[in-house]
Amino acid sequence: MIDPERQKxxxxxHEHLKTATRLVFLLVAGVIALVYYMLNPSILDVxxxxxxxxxxxxxxxxxxxxxxxxxxxxxxGENLQLVINNCTSCHxxxxxxxxxxxxxxxxxxxxxxQETQNLWELGESEPLILDYLAKYYAPEESGRRKxxxxxxxxxxxx
Amino acid sequence: MxxxxxxxxxxxxxxxxxxxxxxxxFGNNLPKDYVPVILQDGDPYxxxxxxKEMVVLNNKPWNIETLPHxxxxxxxxxxxxxxxxxxxxxxxxxxxxxxxxxxxxxxxKPKTYTLQELKTKFPQHTYQLTIECGGNGRKEFNPxxxxxxxxxxxxxxxxxxxxxxxxxxxxxxxxxxxxxxxYYGADVHLTGNPEKxxxxxGVPMSKAMEDETLIxxxxxxxxxxxxxxxxxxxxAGGWPASVSGKWLKRIAVRNIVHDGxxxxxxxxxxxxxxxxxxxxxxxxxMCIIESMPVKxxxxxxxxxxxxxxxxxLNIRGHAWAGDLxxxxxxxxIDFGATWKPCxxxxxxxxxxxQHFSATVSFPEDGYYEVWARATxxxxxxxxxxxxxxxxxxxxxNACHRIAVKVK
Numbered sequence: 001m002i003d004p005e006r007q008k009x010x011x012x013x014h015e016h017l018k019t020a021t022r023l024v025f026l027l028v029a030g031v032i033a034l035v036y037y038m039l040n041p042s043i044l045d046v047x048x049x050x051x052x053x054x055x056x057x058x059x060x061x062x063x064x065x066x067x068x069x070x071x072x073x074x075x076x077g078e079n080l081q082l083v084i085n086n087c088t089s090c091h092x093x094x095x096x097x098x099x100x101x102x103x104x105x106x107x108x109x110x111x112x113x114q115e116t117q118n119l120w121e122l123g124e125s126e127p128l129i130l131d132y133l134a135k136y137y138a139p140e141e142s143g144r145r146k147x148x149x150x151x152x153x154x155x156x157x158x
Numbered sequence: 159m160x161x162x163x164x165x166x167x168x169x170x171x172x173x174x175x176x177x178x179x180x181x182x183x184f185g186n187n188l189p190k191d192y193v194p195v196i197l198q199d200g201d202p203y204x205x206x207x208x209x210k211e212m213v214v215l216n217n218k219p220w221n222i223e224t225l226p227h228x229x230x231x232x233x234x235x236x237x238x239x240x241x242x243x244x245x246x247x248x249x250x251x252x253x254x255x256x257x258x259x260x261x262x263x264x265x266x267k268p269k270t271y272t273l274q275e276l277k278t279k280f281p282q283h284t285y286q287l288t289i290e291c292g293g294n295g296r297k298e299f300n301p302x303x304x305x306x307x308x309x310x311x312x313x314x315x316x317x318x319x320x321x322x323x324x325x326x327x328x329x330x331x332x333x334x335x336x337x338x339x340x341y342y343g344a345d346v347h348l349t350g351n352p353e354k355x356x357x358x359x360g361v362p363m364s365k366a367m368e369d370e371t372l373i374x375x376x377x378x379x380x381x382x383x384x385x386x387x388x389x390x391x392x393x394a395g396g397w398p399a400s401v402s403g404k405w406l407k408r409i410a411v412r413n414i415v416h417d418g419x420x421x422x423x424x425x426x427x428x429x430x431x432x433x434x435x436x437x438x439x440x441x442x443x444m445c446i447i448e449s450m451p452v453k454x455x456x457x458x459x460x461x462x463x464x465x466x467x468x469x470x471l472n473i474r475g476h477a478w479a480g481d482l483x484x485x486x487x488x489x490x491i492d493f494g495a496t497w498k499p500c501x502x503x504x505x506x507x508x509x510x511x512q513h514f515s516a517t518v519s520f521p522e523d524g525y526y527e528v529w530a531r532a533t534x535x536x537x538x539x540x541x542x543x544x545x546x547x548x549x550x551x552x553x554x555n556a557c558h559r560i561a562v563k564v565k
Contacts, residue, residue: 090218090348090349091216091218091219091348092216092217092218094214094215094216094217095216095218095306098215098216098306098307099302099304099305099307100302101302101304102301105301105304109304116419117348117349118349118351118354139300139301139302141300142298142300143300144300144543144544145298145542145543145544145556146298148461148527148559148561151461151462151561152461152462153462153464153563154460154462154463154464155464156459156463156464156465156471158465158469158472
């Protein structure tokens, strides 16, 4: 049912399959990057800072404040970019930052996500991600019941 | 592995593209009263019409908890009900085409109902039902347990209207070998993979056939809000909230204990026998949580109240006990050395939380904590310390307490 004109075009596409695949990949990557940038506008700041001189007239938005990465809420630390890339594609950063665990505990969570939630293999990034998580989101000893803390005192008017 | 990764890339891109497009293109065609959750992003307080003091634990998936003092209403209003999601909220709900199918090994013949059929064919019932997340209180466990770190507020008692699951199951016809029901909803897996079921849990037939187990279409007299399961939700009070399946599309009547996602160990399970804090527990040694334990909350005043010396303090709150009733409610201002009784009301109906109140006087000025303790009809009381540790951090029913300063 395909007319000869169309068949010709298809053949040409077939001949240039490699090039086309690359172009599609670039396009997809570009769109992902664009969408990601739209959602996390501060992400690119580092890269630009590293490679381009900062224009004096522009005041870049701070990426961190009080040791917290503003776009995600993660604590500032080595390998954070790896953590952001691998851990916030499916769920929010809050899923990580509200939890505390040992290195073993974090690894168990990663295995669970790989076995049941379609998380990919982390390869050589895994030990680096675990380093970050175990250092900045380690458990605190809280005993069998913690004292009440951070009480916001107020006058109770009856 | 590569294809998996590509799938994730493709699906999230498709999702984003579709969402950005639909926002503009289909904006005028949305059904009346339908609130789209664009990009599942944005301001949760306006998007879900939630009280501004609610606490966002997680924004993908959305998990939002309330605070004890916000739960002061006798019946929890929509704006103060916690949100717990395992996946993404469905976005393409067409109530005119919405159906509920009852199938599974133990039905005589599968049957499908439209919303209208459910509403007209069966008698409607309204109950106040306590729904508490199995992981409410997880934040306090030590060593910590993974998951959303709920503190106190993953509990509610709203008024639900619907038809009895039992009436519907009888209409379908259930075989004698039925063991369990399992629900299926319209929510979407976090990866965007349409083949993956987010969560499909259920209850044994005995719980399914109770009068108070509803297929609900109204919450507090209105259509169920989108985040709480619009347009149809299974509601089984007194059990972990995860059995009350949202965006209900299908109920399977099983001849085995239901085996949908999140029924498997260790989800919503605790060690069958007590373990030491931090112990590793084998999957086969974990048992499914059924009725929730006895618990209470002081909802007035908010913690941190300062009062003048010589003045009494009126306290109030709610108490609940899973399938059971609360038979006694007490408070202590001396860390449990002495307990005094609270006034305790009967529940509005079975599985509704009960209201308590007391007038507290303090012997001298200083720092106090008012602790509340409920005891259920089987004689189980709330522990003052954390209850038995479990790997997933479920069932923390330790006494609630508020700080008070007398000056």
